[in-house]
Amino acid sequence: xxxxxxxxxxxxxxxxxxxxxxxxxxxxxxxxxxxxxxxxxxxxxxxxxxxxxxxxxxxxxxxxxxxxxxxxxxxxxxxxxxxxxxxxxxxxxxxxxxxxxxxxxxxxxxxxxxxxxxxxxxxxxxxxxxxxxxxxxxxxxxxxxxxxxxxxxxxxxxxxxxxxxxxxxxxxxxxxxxxxxxxxxxxxxxxxxxxxxxxxxxxxxxxxxxxxxxxxxxxxxxxxxxxxxxxxxxxxxxxxxxxxxxxxxxxxxxxxxxxxxxxxxxxxxxxxxxxxxxxxx
Amino acid sequence: xxxxxxxxxxxxxxxxxxxxxxxxxxxxxxxxxxxxxxxxxxxxxxxxxxxxxxxxxxxxxxxxxxxxxxxxxxxxxxxxxxxxxxxxxxxxxxxxxxxxxxxxxxxxxxxxxxxxxxxxxxxxxxxxxxxxxxxxxxxxxxxxxxxxxxxxxxxxxxxxxxxxxxxxxxxxxxxxxxxxxxxxxxxxxxxxxxxxxxxxxxxxxxxxxxxxxxxxxxxxxxxxxxxxxxxxxxxxxxxxxxxxxxxxxxxxxxxxxxxxxxxxxxxxxxxxxxxxxxxxxxxxxxxxxxxxxxxxxxxxxxxxxxxxxxxxxxxxxxxxxxxxxxxxxxxxxxxxx
Numbered sequence: 001x002x003x004x005x006x007x008x009x010x011x012x013x014x015x016x017x018x019x020x021x022x023x024x025x026x027x028x029x030x031x032x033x034x035x036x037x038x039x040x041x042x043x044x045x046x047x048x049x050x051x052x053x054x055x056x057x058x059x060x061x062x063x064x065x066x067x068x069x070x071x072x073x074x075x076x077x078x079x080x081x082x083x084x085x086x087x088x089x090x091x092x093x094x095x096x097x098x099x100x101x102x103x104x105x106x107x108x109x110x111x112x113x114x115x116x117x118x119x120x121x122x123x124x125x126x127x128x129x130x131x132x133x134x135x136x137x138x139x140x141x142x143x144x145x146x147x148x149x150x151x152x153x154x155x156x157x158x159x160x161x162x163x164x165x166x167x168x169x170x171x172x173x174x175x176x177x178x179x180x181x182x183x184x185x186x187x188x189x190x191x192x193x194x195x196x197x198x199x200x201x202x203x204x205x206x207x208x209x210x211x212x213x214x215x216x217x218x219x220x221x222x223x224x225x226x227x228x229x230x231x232x233x234x235x236x237x238x239x240x241x242x243x244x245x246x247x248x249x250x251x252x253x254x255x256x257x258x259x260x261x262x263x264x265x266x267x268x269x270x271x272x273x274x275x276x277x278x279x280x281x
Numbered sequence: 282x283x284x285x286x287x288x289x290x291x292x293x294x295x296x297x298x299x300x301x302x303x304x305x306x307x308x309x310x311x312x313x314x315x316x317x318x319x320x321x322x323x324x325x326x327x328x329x330x331x332x333x334x335x336x337x338x339x340x341x342x343x344x345x346x347x348x349x350x351x352x353x354x355x356x357x358x359x360x361x362x363x364x365x366x367x368x369x370x371x372x373x374x375x376x377x378x379x380x381x382x383x384x385x386x387x388x389x390x391x392x393x394x395x396x397x398x399x400x401x402x403x404x405x406x407x408x409x410x411x412x413x414x415x416x417x418x419x420x421x422x423x424x425x426x427x428x429x430x431x432x433x434x435x436x437x438x439x440x441x442x443x444x445x446x447x448x449x450x451x452x453x454x455x456x457x458x459x460x461x462x463x464x465x466x467x468x469x470x471x472x473x474x475x476x477x478x479x480x481x482x483x484x485x486x487x488x489x490x491x492x493x494x495x496x497x498x499x500x501x502x503x504x505x506x507x508x509x510x511x512x513x514x515x516x517x518x519x520x521x522x523x524x525x526x527x528x529x530x531x532x533x534x535x536x537x538x539x540x541x542x543x544x545x546x547x548x549x550x551x552x553x554x555x556x557x558x559x560x561x562x563x564x565x566x567x568x569x570x571x572x573x574x575x576x577x578x579x580x581x582x583x584x585x586x587x588x589x590x591x592x593x594x595x596x597x598x599x600x601x602x603x604x605x606x607x608x609x610x611x612x613x614x615x616x617x618x
Contacts, residue, residue, distance in 0.1 A: 127558065132589035
């Protein structure tokens with residue numbers, strides 16, 4: 001553990017941007033955990049007298065068409081947005097890593113079926129497929145999670161397959177097999193833990209895309225429904241006021257969304273440098 | 282040449298089969314009763330049963346699948362509930378708008394990304410290299426609907442350089458004579474410069490928002506593959522033979538480095554076709570993306586399914602075209618096939 005920490009410190013000192021990303025990540029985490037407590041106003045409380053007010057000392061990010069405080073809404077939305085993204089990434093990891101490892105380890109039919117499944121998903125423009133899935137499954141938040149997980153599945157399955165394939169005949173796998181472990185045990189207890197670091201990098205790399213995808217879906221009216229606070233839907237609400245000059249309604253949630261995606265993309269790159277220096281570009 | 286074309290076509294067939302099966306599953310296998318939905322809220326069980334028979338939903342799934350394939354082969358994607366029109370016709374009339382936007386965005390993305398990537402590789406470690414890294418990281422992080430809105434605010438509301446973000450042409454202009462359906466090409470062909478300029482102004486903001494989002498993979502790949510080629514022996518030899526840096530970079534290095542860039546075009550198109558939906562929503566662009574979004578809002582499923590299928594088939598066709606171009610550009614691939 002200690003050499004890894006030292007290596008992490010080395011990478012951070014080499015690349016201060018990664019440090020910045022970690023700082024931002026901590027902020028987002030705090031907002032997600034304590035957002036509802038920290039918010040100065042009730043994010044759902046409308047106040048007609050205060051509608052469409054630009055940013056001020058009382059309302060840092062201004063108020064929207066119903067007089068709701070945008071700062072509170074952006075803060076509270078963090079939890080929902082990050083939960084959707086985390087849940088979909090974890091679901092994609094579970095589906096993709098398990099089937100990918102099995103495909104790489106067993107080869108043959110398992111490999112062919114998983115490969116064909118991944119190819120079929122990749123044959124769609126991914127956002128369009130996500131739209132179709134949410135439209136078919138029903139307009140619920142859980143279906144955004146499922147759709148985002150499905151479009152990320154091929155990435156995980158392919159990486160897991162390649163990594164498991166390399167390790168299939170490695171010494172430690174042979175040893176595990178010779179000590180009388182069953183195939184399932186070798187797979188889950190020996191092969192899977194060894195590819196975990198690479199899967200972790202994959203998770204942080206796809207996290208930004210998952211946030212973007214979920215926000216995009218709710219921007220076009222799928223999944224999250226008003227009056228719930230969510231970044232994508234808030235930008236959509238603000239879009240109606242851009243042409244009349246009320247920029248703050250869309251700007252703050254949009255900029256926060258952008259910052260979150262930026263943070264996770266940088267974090268993914270940084271994590272990759274720490275865990276697997278060979279993949280550095 | 283014909284062999285190459287045929288072998289590429291053969292690789293697309295499993296994709297098409299997969300796409301058709303998935304779209305069928307999206308329409309039929311999932312929870313919810315389409316018959317009850319089509320019949321409306323107040324329908325009696327009898328009316329629902331009648332509609333189920335009419336829609337063929339009482340048949341077994343394989344039978345329904347055969348029926349679905351039959352419909353597809355006849356070009357029948359069902360009717361839109363809200364307009365009553367066949368979905369195929371509505372998509373066909375809107376497709377040129379989306380295609381013009383997407384292709385124009387692709388041209389913009391390529392025009393920015395490739396010079397940027399080449400420069401970043403040639404001047405590795407300098408400010409332009411850092412700029413390339415910033416632009417690519419920021420580009421994929423920017424939600425495309427947010428960039429679009431920001432552009433509309435800055436260039437339309439504040440600076441008034443751009444026209445109102447509402448559609449392909451100003452309301453006071455009439456569209457050019459229909460030849461290809463692409464306003465830029467049609468107005469240029471008919472010599473209508475005023476319309477050409479008007480269409481270009483409407484097109485600029487949405488296309489640039491899409492280009493920014495999708496140029497990252499292109500720029501990264503150009504930089505990476507240029508770096509790899511510039512480090513190879515034949516470049517050293519070319520340099521040692523006293524060729525000018527320009528010849529070395531453009532004739533020797535770039536022509537080899539461009540090959541992996543062509544393969545990333547597939548990913549770029551995946552980004553562009555997805556972003557297309559969001560950008561059309563922001564700029565009220567009358568393409569198939571906006572059509573699908575409007576249908577989604579009114580829970581009109583046939584257009585959505587038709588849209589997903591059309592996009593997927595377009596995407597498979599685009600990938601096929603990219604594969605084919607790759608084969609044309611790289612003689613080694615041609616020999617292999």
